[in-house]
Amino acid sequence: MGPTRRDFLKMAGLSTLCLALPPRLAHGAAKVEPSAAAAPLPAAGPGAPGSLPGRRWAMVAEVGKCRADCRDCIDACHGAHNVPDFGNPKDDVHWIGQAPMTQVFPAGAHPRLPENLRNLPLPVLCNHCENPPCVRVCPTKATFRRADGIVAMDYHRCIGCRFCMAACPYGARSMNWRDPRPFIARLDPAFPTRTQGVVEKCNFCEERLAKGVLPACVTACKEKALTFGDLVEPRSAVRELLGKHFSLRRRPELGTEPQVYYIL
Amino acid sequence: MLEKALRGNGGYGIWVAFLLALVAAGFVAYLYQLEVGLGVTGMGRDVSWGLYIAQFTFLVGVAASAVMLVMPYYLHDHKAFGKITVLGEFLAVAAVIMCITFIFVDLGRPDRVMNVLLHPSPSSILFWDMVVLNGYLLINLVTGWTVLESDRKGVPPPAWVKPLITLSIPWAISIHTVTAFIYAGLPGRDFWLTAIMAPRFLASAFASGPALLILICLILRRFGGFDAGTRAIQTLAKIVAYALATSVFFVLVEIFTGFYSQIPGHMHPLTYLFVGLEGQTLVARSMTLAAVLALVSLVLLIVPRARQSEPLLALACAGTFVALWIEKGLGLVVTGFVPTPLERVPVYVPTAPEIAITVGVWALGLLLITGLYKIFVAVRQEG
Amino acid sequence: MKLYNRGIILAGIALFLIVLTFPFWYGRGKAVPPPDLKLDTAAIAALNEKLCVAPAAFMRTDHMHLLTEWRDGVVREGRRTYSAADGRVFEISLTGTCLKCHDNKEQFCDRCHDYTGAKPNCWSCHIIPKEVR
Numbered sequence: 079m080g081p082t083r084r085d086f087l088k089m090a091g092l093s094t095l096c097l098a099l100p101p102r103l104a105h106g107a108a109k110v111e112p113s114a115a116a117a118p119l120p121a122a123g124p125g126a127p128g129s130l131p132g133r134r135w136a137m138v139a140e141v142g143k144c145r146a147d148c149r150d151c152i153d154a155c156h157g158a159h160n161v162p163d164f165g166n167p168k169d170d171v172h173w174i175g176q177a178p179m180t181q182v183f184p185a186g187a188h189p190r191l192p193e194n195l196r197n198l199p200l201p202v203l204c205n206h207c208e209n210p211p212c213v214r215v216c217p218t219k220a221t222f223r224r225a226d227g228i229v230a231m232d233y234h235r236c237i238g239c240r241f242c243m244a245a246c247p248y249g250a251r252s253m254n255w256r257d258p259r260p261f262i263a264r265l266d267p268a269f270p271t272r273t274q275g276v277v278e279k280c281n282f283c284e285e286r287l288a289k290g291v292l293p294a295c296v297t298a299c300k301e302k303a304l305t306f307g308d309l310v311e312p313r314s315a316v317r318e319l320l321g322k323h324f325s326l327r328r329r330p331e332l333g334t335e336p337q338v339y340y341i342l
Numbered sequence: 343m344l345e346k347a348l349r350g351n352g353g354y355g356i357w358v359a360f361l362l363a364l365v366a367a368g369f370v371a372y373l374y375q376l377e378v379g380l381g382v383t384g385m386g387r388d389v390s391w392g393l394y395i396a397q398f399t400f401l402v403g404v405a406a407s408a409v410m411l412v413m414p415y416y417l418h419d420h421k422a423f424g425k426i427t428v429l430g431e432f433l434a435v436a437a438v439i440m441c442i443t444f445i446f447v448d449l450g451r452p453d454r455v456m457n458v459l460l461h462p463s464p465s466s467i468l469f470w471d472m473v474v475l476n477g478y479l480l481i482n483l484v485t486g487w488t489v490l491e492s493d494r495k496g497v498p499p500p501a502w503v504k505p506l507i508t509l510s511i512p513w514a515i516s517i518h519t520v521t522a523f524i525y526a527g528l529p530g531r532d533f534w535l536t537a538i539m540a541p542r543f544l545a546s547a548f549a550s551g552p553a554l555l556i557l558i559c560l561i562l563r564r565f566g567g568f569d570a571g572t573r574a575i576q577t578l579a580k581i582v583a584y585a586l587a588t589s590v591f592f593v594l595v596e597i598f599t600g601f602y603s604q605i606p607g608h609m610h611p612l613t614y615l616f617v618g619l620e621g622q623t624l625v626a627r628s629m630t631l632a633a634v635l636a637l638v639s640l641v642l643l644i645v646p647r648a649r650q651s652e653p654l655l656a657l658a659c660a661g662t663f664v665a666l667w668i669e670k671g672l673g674l675v676v677t678g679f680v681p682t683p684l685e686r687v688p689v690y691v692p693t694a695p696e697i698a699i700t701v702g703v704w705a706l707g708l709l710l711i712t713g714l715y716k717i718f719v720a721v722r723q724e725g
Numbered sequence: 726m727k728l729y730n731r732g733i734i735l736a737g738i739a740l741f742l743i744v745l746t747f748p749f750w751y752g753r754g755k756a757v758p759p760p761d762l763k764l765d766t767a768a769i770a771a772l773n774e775k776l777c778v779a780p781a782a783f784m785r786t787d788h789m790h791l792l793t794e795w796r797d798g799v800v801r802e803g804r805r806t807y808s809a810a811d812g813r814v815f816e817i818s819l820t821g822t823c824l825k826c827h828d829n830k831e832q833f834c835d836r837c838h839d840y841t842g843a844k845p846n847c848w849s850c851h852i853i854p855k856e857v858r
Contacts, residue, residue, distance in 0.1 A: 080726045160852075168386030168689075181684040184606075202684070211529050217468035218457040224803065232800045233850065235457055238380070238450015241468055243390040247530025249683035253390060253450065255381030267820060270850040274379040275450030288805050332529040 129288045132308040134227045136337040137282075137296070138319045141179075141200050143303035151201055152176065154298030155280070160271045162258035171252035173280040174203040174295055179342070182328060195342070201295070201304070204229065204250040204280040205328065205336030212242035212251065221277075227309075227337060228282045236276040243277060247329050248336070251279045282306075309337070343491060346720035347713035353565065354716070361709045368702010371695045372447055380450055383696040388688030389679045393700050394448035396671035398441045400550070401707075402475070402521045403543060403670060405437035407551020408482060409514035410581055416507055422573040425722075426559070427507075428493075429570070431486030432714040433555060434514075438479040440707035447699055467524045474517045481510045486714075494721045518543045525678065533611035534678045542592045543670070549585035550666040552578045553659040558715065560656055568719045579655060583643035586662055590636055593669070614680045615673060620687040625676055632668035635661040760840040763832035768825055778807060778815050778822070789845070792819065819851045828854055 081089070155161070155174045162171055179198040180187040187196060206229045213223050220236040223229050243251045257274040265271070269285065272278050283293035291297070296304045307314035316339075319325075325339040350358075375382050385392040411430035414420035446452055463469050485507050492499040519540045525531070526539035556578050559570040597616075600608035613619055616633075618626035639661035642648040649655055676690050692700075728734065769775060777784050779791065795817045798804035807815045815822050827833045830853055838845065 083726070086726070164381075168384075168388075169381050170387045177684050181686070184685050214465050215467065215528070217463050217466040217472070218454075218461045219463050220457070222801070230800070234796060234800065235454070235461065236451065237454045237457055239445075239448070239468060240390045240450070241466070241524070244531065244678070245528045247683055249388070252387055254379070255383075255386070256379040265852055265856065267852045267854050267856075270820070270852060273451075273849045277450075284803070288803065329530070334529065 128290050130290050130292075132226050132287065133310040134308060134337070135206065135282055135287070136227070136307065136309045136316050136339065137203075137293075138305040138307075138316050138325065138339045138341060139201055140303050140305070140319070140323075140341045141198055142342065143301040144199050144201070145301065146197070146199055148199075148301075149176070150298045150300060151295035151304060154294040155283075157264065158266060158283070158286075158294040159269050159281075160258075160262050160266055161278075162254070162261035162271075163263065164256065164258075164261050169255045171254060171258065171278065173252075173278070174201055176200065177202050182340075183326060185329075186326070198342070200340060202248065202250070202328075203295075203338065204246075204282075205248055205334070205338045206280075206282055208335035208337065209333055211245040211247065211332075211334060215241045215245040217241065224284075228284050230281060230284065231278060233270075233272050233276050233278065238275040238277065240277060247332050247334060251277050253277050343487075343494065343717050343721065346717045349720075350716060354712075358709065358712060361705045361712065364705035365702050365709065368699045368705065371698035371702065374695055375447070375699065376452075380448075382693060384690050384692045385696075386688070386690070388682045388686065389676055389690040391448075391675050391679070392690055393672070393692045393696050394444045396675040397700060397703070398444040398448075399521060399543075399675060400667050400670040401437045401441045401444070402518055403547030403666075404551040404554060405434045405441065405478065406514040406518040406544070406547045407555070408434035409511050410548050410552050410578070411555070412507055412514075413511050414577070416504070417511070420577065422571055422577060426555075426570050426574055428486050428490050428718055429555060429558070429715065431482040431489075431510075432718065433551070433558075433711060434482040435479060435486065436707045436710035436714065437551075438475055438482070438517075439710060440703055441475060442479075443703045443706060444700075447703065467520060467527065471517075471520050471524060474513065474520050478510070478513050478517050481506055481513060485510065490718060490721055494724065515544065518547050525674070530683060531678045532607040533615075533680070534674075536596065538592055538596065542589065542596075545585050545588040545592055546666045546670050547585075549582050549589055550663050550670070552585070553582045553662040553666075556582065556659045557656060557663070558711070560652060562715065562719060566715070566719045568722055575655075576649065579643055579649050579659075582659065582662055583640065583649070586636060586640050586643065586666075589666065589669075590640065611677050611680055614687065615677045619680065622680075622687050622689060624691065625672055628668050629673050632665040632673065635665035636669075639665065757840075760836035762836050763829055764827075766826060766829050768828060772826070776811075776813075777826075778809050778813075792847075795819075819847060820854060824854055830855070 152172070152174050156163070156172070159173060161173055164170060176199050178196065179191075179200055180196050182200045182202060206227060208227065210221075210223060210229050212221055213229060216222075217239060218235050218237055220232045221229060221242055222232070238253065240253055243253060254272055254274050254276055258271055262271060283291075283295075286293060293304075293306050296306045305315045305319055307316035309316060311317065319341065320339060323341045325341050327336045327339055330336070383392060383394075408427075408430035411423050411427045415423040415427050446455065449455060458469060458472055485503055488503050489499050492503075522540035522543040525534035526536065528534055556575055559575055559578075562568045563570065597612060600612045610619065614622065614625065616626055616629055617623075639658040642654050642658035643662070648658070679690075680687055682688055764775070779787075784791070795807065799817050805817050807817050809815065824830065837843075
């Protein structure tokens with residue numbers, strides 16, 4: 079008696095699997111070899127010549143200087159990074175936003191605070207935490223923390239699961255619920271856009287830092303309310319400010335170690 | 343044995359055709375969602391998880407409930423369950439497939455789903471969820487099929503089935519614990535940041551899953567020509583009663599902690615959940631319905647005369663299932679986002695495409711349950 | 726193993742083989758001209774040495790691998806410069822470097838991609854300079 083129908087099917091399946099295997103293995107072994115120098119330049123990467131040196135980037139916001147109707151930092155950031163404007167709060171994407179003090183520091187805002195302080199508009203953005211919950215929960219490492227402290231996004235890898243959005247205690251992240259291209263008023267060719275289906279957020283302008291330029295929001299602020307610098311460097315502008323004034327961070331009790339400091 | 347699912351009477355054919363139509367409609371809606379983006383759903387920047395993740399969360403519990411049939415029989419020799427452990431395992435298979443499908447339709451970039459395997463991230467609970475869900479699917483598929491097939495051939499199951507089934511018991515606990523950990527480890531969401539999340543998940547799992555099983559057994563007895571036995575159904579009903587009572591108790595202790603401590607971060611989500619905040623009452627109204635259903639069902643399950651009456655038992659099980667579906671679904675997921683990190687009360691209303699896709703995936707699961715149970719019943723009727 | 730329904734099965738196999746080999750016998754004798762890549766952009770004309778970041782032969786076979794390495798290098802490691810074998814240094818940027826010379830995407834990149842049926846999805850994010858002007 080020859081093989082049963084079941085045995086025949088099992089053999090056929092196994093053979094098909096084996097046929098598919100060798101090309102996969104060969105492809106994995108292939109390496110890019112454009113003769114010699116595929117190795118990075120000695121000073122490439124964060125700290126490369128021309129970039130701003132920094133080992134622990136941070137931002138200080140002196141919010142007393144903010145004007146209520148000012149959107150300079152927001153417009154500069156969103157313009158430089160092709161952030162779309164979907165025109166409705168549900169689909170809203172923003173890297174830097176604005177909220178009144180009572181909403182940004184609900185624990186500290188008591189009813190007897192002066193009116194102008196309660197309504198003080200504060201810029202809110204990704205805090206680039208030292209202990210970021212968003213990085214912990216990402217199932218693909220699409221969001222990761224760089225050595226210089228910036229919490230970065232790899233838009234090529236993100237699967238749009240939005241676990242990071244649930245994990246972020248600050249609401250700093252936005253999902254592209256639709257294709258963003260039609261909703262970008264003016265495309266800036268110096269920076270890519272993102273696609274439908276991925277999560278995006280402030281990147282501390284790492285592409286500008288690499289060219290030795292400060293973040294867009296910082297340079298756009300006419301009141302000089304935003305200061306950016308290296309916390310490790312004792313004489314940096316941020317260290318100076320933090321050493322002289324009382325500063326607050328959002329929800330410090332959560333242990334995220336945010337690196338955006340507010341001086342009220 | 344697969345061919346047994348393809349043969350049935352007129353009623354069976356109509357039911358399958360109906361489910362297929364719902365699956366097709368859901369599929370078309372999904373193609374629309376793929377094209378335009380997840381913006382076609384009610385989810386937004388503030389409520390970034392909605393109906394899909396809610397279904398996944400609830401169904402993990404239903405899947406875990408197979409352990410409530412397996413454990414009494416294999417560990418404690420409760421003979422009444424002997425005939426129906428396969429039913430529990432098949433329900434687990436269908437439920438896990440629904441879970442995986444709901445996660446898939448919720449992804450913004452499903453074409454990149456392999457990145458979870460290509461770039462493993464053990465610090466991410468979602469990674470472990472993928473591991474335990476797929477493992478559980480494999481275990482139940484293999485054990486359920488093998489036990490049924492051995493039964494059909496009239497031989498005892500092979501020796502390796504027993505350790506695998508024993509493994510499925512802690513594994514069932516793990517799938518639900520891991521899913522609870524998705525929520526319970528997030529520092530920014532006060533409503534979810536509670537150690538009782540995993541116990542709550544387990545309690546509602548062991549109420550909702552067996553409740554569904556009882557309903558299916560009653561249907562099979564009436565229309566399918568298979569009788570699971572009164573003893574088995576009554577034991578299951580008592581399990582549902584205890585688990586439902588525990589679930590209700592767990593919700594009550596959460597309410598105590600929130601309101602006795604008077605901490606706003608704990609109170610506000612609970613207020614939103616049961617009463618509503620800033621005019622948003624959809625979730626609260628659903629939860630009121632869930633509370634009423636749960637309490638009525640609990641009474642019906644506890645009072646022996648009600649429990650032993652088939653129509654009342656069916657009512658109680660349906661009530662339990664719906665109540666926990668509301669509580670573990672929309673109640674749990676949406677409330678976690680309320681209030682937002684900026685202290686606002688967001689709006690979430692599921693849209694038509696979202697509902698169509700959800701119904702489509704449920705129909706897919708019901709189709710799987712129908713097919714697998716048809717095979718089961720056909721094998722029983724043979725032997 | 727007895728072959729039941731032999732007629733239908735053999736007919737089915739024959740039909741399957743005909744459909745499977747369709748591309749081969751349908752196009753026999755006809756030749757599609759190879760893609761005509763245009764390198765006559767103003768930026769390339771202004772170059773003294775008409776050299777890409779790597780030899781043309783390598784780019785033809787491996788530009789996609791190079792781009793993948795570039796992508797991971799920039800995004801995940803912050804490596805923004807590439808030094809070619811002959812010592813020239815380039816800024817790693819699809820829009821800024823590659824498309825600076827090859828700014829005729831439709832007469833260059835798309836020609837081969839259409840011919841081979843490759844659909845790179847880089848352009849859903851990376852801006853094609855001509856789009857903006």
